[in-house]
Amino acid sequence: MAFRGTYEHSVDDRGRVALPARYRHVFTEGVKLTFCPDGCIEVYTTEEFEKNEARIAQEPASHRRGRRLRRGFSVRAYDSELDRQGRILIPQYLRERAGIGAGPVVIAGRVECLEIWNTERWAEELAQVESDYGNELEALE
Numbered sequence: 776m777a778f779r780g781t782y783e784h785s786v787d788d789r790g791r792v793a794l795p796a797r798y799r800h801v802f803t804e805g806v807k808l809t810f811c812p813d814g815c816i817e818v819y820t821t822e823e824f825e826k827n828e829a830r831i832a833q834e835p836a837s838h839r840r841g842r843r844l845r846r847g848f849s850v851r852a853y854d855s856e857l858d859r860q861g862r863i864l865i866p867q868y869l870r871e872r873a874g875i876g877a878g879p880v881v882i883a884g885r886v887e888c889l890e891i892w893n894t895e896r897w898a899e900e901l902a903q904v905e906s907d908y909g910n911e912l913e914a915l916e
Contacts, residue, residue: 778884810851818889
């Protein structure tokens, strides 16, 4: 499943947000949330999250880098699940880190996951993406 597009949704006072209806069926086995260093919340299926976990686990825990990668990944990660209305609860820690309060957010598809963005941060990120996109595409050739 590749996640695509951008969607405008709202976070309620309890920290819940509805996922785009077209993707809800892929989260029936659970939802994994984590904070992205870019300033948003990443929303993974259990399967995709476990792929990332396995990749990080390849770095030996006996090395400082391995321990720090695990910590960086695991302390930011939370389990969630869809409620009957297709909403997930975003833990307070993640909302604070991502600058998300009650009100509008942008949910963006990033192929392997969805991202939940504070609308102002999203506008800044999108401007940077638009600025760099042409050069980045050329660099792939």
